[in-house]
Amino acid sequence: MAAVESPVVSPAPGWARRLPADEKIFLWVVLASVVVMSAFTIGWLYFGHQNPPTAFYRTSPGAFAAKTQAFATRYTGKDGRVHVPVGKDAYLMAYRFAFYPTLVVKAGHPVRIWMSSLDALHGFSLVGHGLNINLEIAPNHAYGAVITPTKPGKYLIVCNEFCGLGHQLMQTTLYVER
Numbered sequence: 549m550a551a552v553e554s555p556v557v558s559p560a561p562g563w564a565r566r567l568p569a570d571e572k573i574f575l576w577v578v579l580a581s582v583v584v585m586s587a588f589t590i591g592w593l594y595f596g597h598q599n600p601p602t603a604f605y606r607t608s609p610g611a612f613a614a615k616t617q618a619f620a621t622r623y624t625g626k627d628g629r630v631h632v633p634v635g636k637d638a639y640l641m642a643y644r645f646a647f648y649p650t651l652v653v654k655a656g657h658p659v660r661i662w663m664s665s666l667d668a669l670h671g672f673s674l675v676g677h678g679l680n681i682n683l684e685i686a687p688n689h690a691y692g693a694v695i696t697p698t699k700p701g702k703y704l705i706v707c708n709e710f711c712g713l714g715h716q717l718m719q720t721t722l723y724v725e726r
């Protein structure tokens with residue numbers, strides 16, 4: 549039986565080694581881009597101060613709400629805001645379409661803010677005053693972010709995760725006192 553000849557013409561042997569000049573330039577450009585972008589990613593991670601380290605534990609909306617309520621009841625001042633003592637952890641719950649409670653912390657002292665959601669996925673965004681914090685707040689997980697506000701003032705916290713029709717109204721203020 550005669551061998552069937554393929555109609556496809558094979559390239560001459562060694563074709564893969566003879567890369568055209570423009571293909572070589574392209575490969576170097578790709579390699580350089582990968583190196584530059586990797587360097588930015590790693591540099592941003594270590595020197596960008598993008599997000600504080602977070603701890604987390606599993607919880608439930610009911611358990612976290614109860615914990616937050618107990619914390620708020622204990623430290624609510626006459627102004628209706630919750631004054632977090634230095635060295636104490638703070639609790640902040642997110643739900644459609646608000647944060648609770650309104651926290652007051654001391655400038656220059658690190659504070660761990662535990663946050664969790666009672667319903668959908670929300671966001672915690674605190675940008676400005678030398679801070680740049682953007683975190684997701686999911687139900688059933690409590691995230692603890694340590695922040696150190698340095699200047700007294702009113703820090704705006706907004707939800708930066710679209711969570712429904714009232715999303716654009718979802719915000720709170722972190723009061724930082726001397």
Ligand SMILES: [Cu+2]
Nearest residue numbers: 670707711718
């Ligand atoms: Cu939200």
